[in-house]
Structures are given as structure tokens and as C-alpha cells.
Amino acid sequence: MNLNPEFERQLILECSPARLVGAPIVLGAVFTLSYFLDDYRLGSVTAQAALTLFMLITLLWGTRQSLDSIVEEYRDRTWDTQRLSALGPWEMTWGKLLGSTSMAWYCAGICLLVHALATDNPAALPLLFFYAIGTALLVQSAGLLLGLLAVQRGQLKTGSILILVLVGFLVFMPSLTDLTETASYLPGHFQSTVWYNLTVNPQTLHQISLLCALFWCVMGNYRLLAQDLSLRNLPWAWLSFTLFLIVYLGGFIPNTNYSFSLAALAVCSGLTYVGIIVERQEPMRIKRLLDYWRQGNWRRVGEELPLSALSFALSLPFAIFLSFQEQKLAWLDISLHAYPLAIALLVLRDCAIYLFFCYGKNPQRAFSLSLLSAALLYGILPGLFAAVGMTSVSALFFPLWADSAFSALAFAALQCVLILRLVYQRWRQSV
Known part of the structure; x- marks a missing residue:
């Protein structure tokens, strides 16, 4: 049988004989304790323990493994060797995603088996397995995506990225605590059963949404790996x-x-x-x-x-x-208006500011400097002038303060021209 070489390599790295033997022993000890707490039977305590362990293993350990599968390549300076191989971006994508998390899924499979044996509601198992596995794959795929974005920016320390993973874990964990209650699992904006005047079952809509999110996350990994392979x-x-x-x-x-x-x-x-x-x-x-x-x-x-x-x-x-x-749309009755073309020009201005810093001597600081500029242009400067009654001056910095769409468009266009000229001058110096 010819396996994907990347998948096979990850299996060899992750699934050592000691791990394959030790993991069931550790999990067996945990489930033995829950068995005793359930009055010497497989009951609700064991089922809940198995589901909790599944979440911890897949959403924390599994996501950390998928994240490190690409970051460690750059950290150990082995990515250039990977790029010279004959593997394409698709083989790289599923090889790293499933191979790096293989040990986590080995342990998670044991947890799901124990939960299936201990649950008192076996009719809900197909729905539970779908949401549990789908959510875990989505978060792990997002971890790989964050890793690819981090290495592109030269960030090889995963501490800050793991904070995002932890936030994702805290978001998804309450949803998985009681998957048999599908209505409580659905987020608030999925409660509506109307989509383009079509009556749609909320559960079906949520399942399709989960699959679509997983598809686009995997597609993002594929395109980023294709970019790294210079395709x-x-x-x-x-x-x-x-x-x-x-x-x-x-x-x-x-x-x-x-x-x-x-x-x-x-x-x-x-x-x-x-x-x-x-x-x-x-x-x-x-x-x-x-x-x-x-x-x-x-x-x-x-x-x-x-x-x-x-x-x-x-x-x-x-x-x-x-x-x-x-x-016409006013925001919160504070004289801020939604001028669509002015908003589009503000987006262009913000992107030009980011490019201005990217083309500078310290492109690594471009994002933080852009956030500082946004705070000045959207809040601090217009707020200061508005506080002293100079609303017309504040509209120069934040055109949505203007009383007319023409004024807002003119102020936004003026800012874009100035910033784009600065970007062009810095770009000419860079090339």
C-alpha cells in the first residue's frame, strides 16, 4: 500500500510503540476511576468523562500538533528540504493535518468508544459523533492555518498563537458538553429557519455550515501551502x-x-x-x-x-x-453616517497605511503601527476636535462625521491621495 509520504512520516514521528501502548493504559486508568464512581458500571460519569477527554485531546493537543507540524519545520530548518520533494500542496495539506494529529485521534477514538458504551442515549450517537469530529477537525485545520500564516510573517514562537487556540477551545467546549440537545448547541444566529425565503431545518443548516467551514479552512491550508511551494x-x-x-x-x-x-x-x-x-x-x-x-x-x-x-x-x-x-443610516444617534463610497475609500486608506509600513525598514511592526494609526484617525484625533466643538475639523480625519455625502467623499479621497502618494514614494525607494 502506497501512503502519502508526508502522512507516513508524521505517523512515524507521532505513533511510537511506547505511545501506542501507554495511551490506552492512561485512559484505562481514568475510565476505571469513573467506573468506580458510577457504582461499578458504565454510566453517566464515565460517558461525561469520555466526552470531556475527547474535547481536551482533540481541541487542545490535536490543535497544538497541527500547529507545530509546520512551525517546527521552519524552526528546525527542514522546510527547504520539504519544498524540494515531489509532494504537492494537497498531499502536504492532508498529510500534515491528519498525520500530525494521528496520535490525538487514536486516543480520541478510544474516548468515543467508551462514551458509546456508557451513554444512556445511544440514538443520539450519530449526531454527537458528527458534531464532535467535525468541530475537532475544524479547530485543528484552523490551527494549521494559523501556523502557516505565522511562519509567513517570520513568527516561529507559538505562544501567542496558542492563545487563539485556547480561545477557540473555550468557544467550542460549551457547545460539546451536551451535544444530544441540538437546539442548545445551535448558535443564536442559526436559530432562524428562513434562508432566502426558504424554510430550512436549523439542524440541517448548522450541519451544512459546519461542513462548509471545514471545507474553506482546508482550502485555505491548500492555497497557503501552494504559495509556500512557489506554485x-x-x-x-x-x-x-x-x-x-x-x-x-x-x-x-x-x-x-x-x-x-x-x-x-x-x-x-x-x-x-x-x-x-x-x-x-x-x-x-x-x-x-x-x-x-x-x-x-x-x-x-x-x-x-x-x-x-x-x-x-x-x-x-x-x-x-x-x-x-x-x-440613510445613522449610527447610535451620534452623527456618524454610513456613506458607502466614503467607507470604501477609508478601507483603501487603511490598506495603504499598512503597505506604507510594510515597505519600511521594520515591516514586522507594520501591523502594530497600523493599529496605532487607526486609533488616531478613527478615535483620538476626531474625538479631540469634536470635544471642543470643531466637528468640521474632526471630519477631516474621520469623514463619517461630515454632514453630507459629498463632504465625506471629498475628505476620504483627500486622505487616500496623500497616503497613496507616500506609499508610492516609499515603494519606489524599495525597488
């Missing part, structure tokens, strides 16, 4: 993900063009920020993009096109459409 790809996956989110989330809002466009603008703007952060911002990439553009090599243009630029371009039609609607 050229058109951004079809990012485009598909953006359209999926627009269509999926659009089904939960009132069925009007205005509401749907507002949700689409929010999705595209949010993904613009995500794209600008997760990608490597190299000045030479823009130079290659411009060279391919002048040559008319459109496929190479598509391959070099930043994901953030694609998301921003998708947001513009929705911003323009919303700008011509009669509906």
Missing part, C-alpha cells in the same frame, strides 16, 4: 470564498437589494483587511504585476494580483449602488 495559481479560491460568504450571509438578512448590498459591502471590506494582512507584502510583487500588465500577460497579472485588491474591487459596485439609494 502559481489564479485567485479563484479567494474569489469563490468571497462570493460564498456574500451569498451565504445574504440569506439571513431581509430579502431586499439594499440589505443584501450592505452585507456584501461589509463582507468585501472585511476580506480586504484580511487579504492585506495575510499576504506577503513585497515591493517586487507590485513591480512584477506592473511589468506583466504592460506586457499584456493577463494570466500572470491574475496570479500576481493581491487578494486585497480583488476584494476591494468587488466592494466598489455595492458601494456605488448603496450611494444612490434613498435610505
